[in-house]
Amino acid sequence: MDRQQRDAAMEAYRERPQQAGVYAITCAITGQEWIGSAPDVRTIQNRLWFGLRLGGGGRVTGAGMTALQAAWQQHGEAAFTFTVLETRDADDPEPDPRRLRQWLTARAAEWQGRRGAMEL
Template sequence: MDKQSRREAVRDWKERKVAVGVYAIRCAPTGEVWVAGSRNLDAQQNSLWFSLRTGGHGNRDLQTAWNAHGAEAFSFEPLERIDDEDLTPLGRADLIKTRERHWLATLGAKKAVG
């Protein structure tokens, strides 16, 4: 790849549209559901699974369930994608929190992080 192609590829990657939204983590054996918002839904599952595999996830209940049942018992489900093109960073954060609260109440779920 020549320098110009590389620069274009890097520029395209930096300018890509990142999916913002709310997701659920489900534990099949127990039926438990955890919900959280994310500024990058596409990368969120990898991040979660890594922290759970290494035993470093901040939610002790989720980590305990993961340790007891293993990775194959869990699923990652994007619940809602948020169109945030016209929002400021603060507006985006507020909207994510609002939609997260909606899904926590709707599913009777626990908060996944924080």
């Protein structure tokens, strides 16, 4: 791949629409579940797994992340699955970041209550 192709590929990646939504991380051994939300659920798993492998959990902090990191260290990466639970309708983009965060927070809270999961 030459530099021009690489630059075009990077530009296409930056320009692609994001898919906001709610996700779950489940430990198959204990059945524990953590639920979070992200402006782009297609990229959040890589970011979380990278942070968990490093032992710091990335930018996500709090009691849920601490418990997830402890379970990850005890059971290993193979014990965990990532599932997208809900996405925002692609035809309904939210230009206001504050309203999008509110929607993500509300949807994640509903899923946490419904499934008895910890918050990420």
